[in-house]
Amino acid sequence: MQEAAGLSAAITIEPEQHPEEAAASRPLARRAFDCVLSVPAWLAERRRSVYGLAVARYILGIAALATLLANLPFRYALWGSGAAWMNEYYADNAFTSRWLFSAFEDAQSDSQFTALYVLLIALTVCFTIGLKFRIVTPVMWALYVGLLFMNKPVIGEVGDVAWRIAVMLLWFTDASQVWSVDAMLRRRFARMWPAYAPQGGGLISQCFGRSETLGRTRKPVQMLIDGLAHSMPWFTGWQRATIHNLALATLIVQICWIYFSAGTYKTGEAWVDGTAVYYATQLTEFHTFPWLNGLLGSSAIIVALLTFGSVLVQLFFPALIIHPYSRAVALAGILAFHLGIGILMNILWFSLAMVAIDAALVDDRTYRKLAEKCRALFRRRRA
Structure with a gap:
């Protein structure tokens, strides 16, 4: 009996430690090292915030499309043959003389200018709905930036800078993975030709990999389907995810820097005593609804809270x-x-560009739940 009791005491099982408690009990240096090691896994595991980037694509595309359509009747006076009053600015504008942004400046006639303008509108629509996103985005971006810089003193604003940065980084992400025509094409191709659907590899591994069922016919058909329906087919899955997540992280760092630098810049006397919003909303050149600005300025408490x-x-x-x-x-x-400065100060395009980038910070689960609720509401209304 004594031997049995001694053996029982020797093999006593310690209670299992909770994973969070185990992580907290590790040294701080080890936890920091584990965090560093988890960064590559976070980057390569899957593409993050695909729904938020799709929303950002829609908002950025709508903002550019609204600018183009609003100025369509006045295109000649702002940029074309009727813009002789801008010749002094053109002489000092070296930006649009670069070949990448000189398409509109090189137009030889009003008809050529209009054709380019209509092409830009069509490309912007394709960008917004996510049709051939990888091909359309750089062409649309270069044409749009070149057009704006031809008359930057009148058309340009600080929102254009945020728009250019966001669209440039958005091109490196898979912003058309969901809620896009590209996603619809991928689903349709998968239903029509399931045998040719990607198996997780890139174009090279899929086309030259061995396949007992498809044989040699896999190569040309797979190349065609990848080229028509899939983004970045020349990279493998983890490579696409890494590029996507790095661009997303760069976009978030960019917007954090914009907000932080704007916050540190607000150190003047008007910001310290809480009256800066009053003076900003009383500028008549920024009034959208003068009565609303006057109502806001009538309350010192509201002005201080907003400031x-x-x-x-x-x-x-x-x-x-x-x-x-x-x-x-x-x-x-x-x-x-952003709603405040967009409505009260008429800084609409900057607000739209920043809200588009902010949309990428919303979790994908939130967008999926919202989409499910919208679909359920739509089905109830149709029933």
Whole structure:
């Protein structure tokens, strides 16, 4: 009996430790090292925020399309043959003389200019709906930037800078993976030719890999389907995910820097005493609804809250987006900020560009739940 008791004491099983407690009990240096090692896995595991980037694509495309359609009747006076009043600016504008952005400047007649303008509208529509996103985006971006810089003093604003940065980085992401015509084409090709659907590899591995069922016919058909329906077919799955996530991270760092630098810049006397919003909303050249600006300026408490709130939400935005709960607060605050300056100060295009980038910070599960609720509501209305 004594031997049995001794053996039982020797093999006593320790209670299982919870994973979070085990992680917390590890040394700080080891936890930091584990975090560093988890970065490559986070980058290569899957493409992040695909729904948010699809929303960003829609907002950026609508903003550019609205600018083009609104100025369509005045295109000659702003950029074409009737824009002789801008000759002094053209002489000093070396940007549009570069070949990448000189398409509109090289137009020899009004008909050529109009043809390019209509082409740009068509490319912008394709970008917005996600039709051949990889091919359309760089062409649309170069044409649109070149057009804006031909009359930057009148048409251009700070929102154009944010738009250019966002679209340029968006091209490196798979922003047409969902809610796009490209996604619809992928699903249709998968139903029509399931045997040729990608198996997780890139174009090279799929075309030259051995296939007992398809034989030699896999190569040309797979190349055609990949070229028509799939984005970045020359990279494998983890490579596409890494490029996508790196561009997404760069976009988030860019917007965090914009907000943080804007918050640190607001250090003047008017921002300290809480009256800066009053003076900004009373500028007549920025009035969209004068009566609303006057109503806002009549309350000192509201003016002070908006002044200090705009500084705090911009200054602490990079820190607030780290945790999901604080991220929701930061996104709600920054959305209210952009709605305010867009409506009260007529800074619409900048607000749209920044809201588009902010949309990438919303979790994909939130977009999926919202889409399911919208579909359920639509089905109930049709029933």
